[in-house]
Amino acid sequence: MKLEHKNRLNYIYIPQYWLLGITTGLVAIYGQLVWWSDDANLISSVLLFFGVIGYLVYQKRHSLQLTSSPLATLLGLLLLGLFLLWTHLPANVSLNPRFLPVLPLFLGGGLILIASGFKGLKQYLPELTILAVLGLPYLVLYYVINLSAITANFSAFLLWYTGFDVSHVGSFLILPEATVNVREGCSGAEGIAHLLGLGVLFLIMFPQSHGKKALLLVFSFLLGFVMNSLRVVLMIMLVAGGDGEAFYYWHEGDGSLIFSLISVTFLAGFCFWLLQEPKSEKPDSPSLS
Template sequence: MDLSQTLKEPKYWLLALVAALAAIHLTLLSRIDNSELFATCLLFWIAAGSLIWDRYQTLNLESNLTASVLGALIVIGMLTRVGSSPDSSASAWALPLVAGLGTGLLASGFKGLKQYWREFIIFGLLAAYPLLRLTLEAIDLSEITAKAASFVLWYSGFPVRLQGVFLLMPSSRVEVYGACSGIQSILQLLSISVLFLLMFPLRSHVQKVLCVVSAVVIGFVVNALRVALMAILNNAGDKNAFDYWHEGQGSLIFSAIAVLVFGSFCWFFFLRTPNQKPDSGPQGNA
């Protein structure tokens, strides 16, 4: 297929539109200066693109004038909103879902939207991200995280006392405030667990619940270990190391560890195929 024929295919124009929307969204997120969030959203786009790519030959790409006009207006309106307030975090959260709705109408009309339900769940989860964060903040995980970190330190043999959200050690103290309570890690793994369920559907409802719950628990526990490590470093007077694991690349390392642990958990319990012994046939005595 030459270039002129390619340009006549609507699906390639739609592909270019989706790629442009993804680039705009990731650019907006880069302004927020949150590496973990940027990586999570990039994973969202990759997952949505992978789901569409797996079934692109069977997608219904027939729309009508009304749906196409409405879809175009939605996309243009969203881009206009982003252009007028590029630093708005609300636009960054809502852009994929709203733009995805507009693109879906352009591509498949009203009747064809249902074939994109997985992608709408992915981007709907992203749009609900601020609400989920507020919910976890209302629970106040700081004190729970402090208790978990205190237990880790005590079990490891370090002298520590717990006073509310403060970890008191012989020569220092560490306050576990909201940003260190594990909210970001929990939300990240919760999002990844939803992506896992969409890309690798599990038959058992028990397995689905176990997948989501394990994501939350792993995110919380790994962050509690990080807080315990920072308390040890702060007590040792190593400020550079403390800052590295608190705000530097060290925090991203723990995020990667949490994702790796969750991925290993899912592989072992959900994806791994047990080894079967080869059938040697009936045996008898000679």
């Protein structure tokens, strides 16, 4: 009995168990923030992305090199400190849907540096890629690319083609009955970023040739853009027809989720088609580099 008790105590001194415990606690803190954000898309994305990361790390757990350096450990602790500092900011900042998805990069980067140092970063390229696509594409689409004006332009073309008397100035769509401003929330940035993230997950789990990688990412972007533009067109038609209740349903109600579901279904079908295609090239290693 004493020997068995001593063996159990030995687990306390194994660094891997300390690392696992710290990771579990920090992920739980982040999960609580995501839950408080009350963002259904973000909650589902975090569950899916973190689940894939956990699976990938578990698969290679015996081959990981867990050797760090003082400088890497210090930088890792700094990143984790920034993560914890963010969680203590006021709710209007810490739960900001634009920046909340970026937090896992600080969390994951800090843990990786503490566990494996700078030399071990290469072991975690797929996991770091997943953490990056969870939040960075949305920031780029939101702040760098003016999607609102592009969406308004394309929606105006679709409306004109279907017979509507419409013009546009910047992000404004002008009809005889009303003027509609396509704001950032309706630009499609969130939907496009979500589909790009799902596409990257597929490429990591099922490596493809470089050509198929590019094809899938372009398809994900165009699919998200077109589906959002169709949603904008539908809402403008409802505004022109004076149907405020239907407009609310498609703008803020469950109708917006229907378009998201259709987009994910089309993407899943495209991914399935890629898997059925004959592989003329040798697939790359499970990364996007």
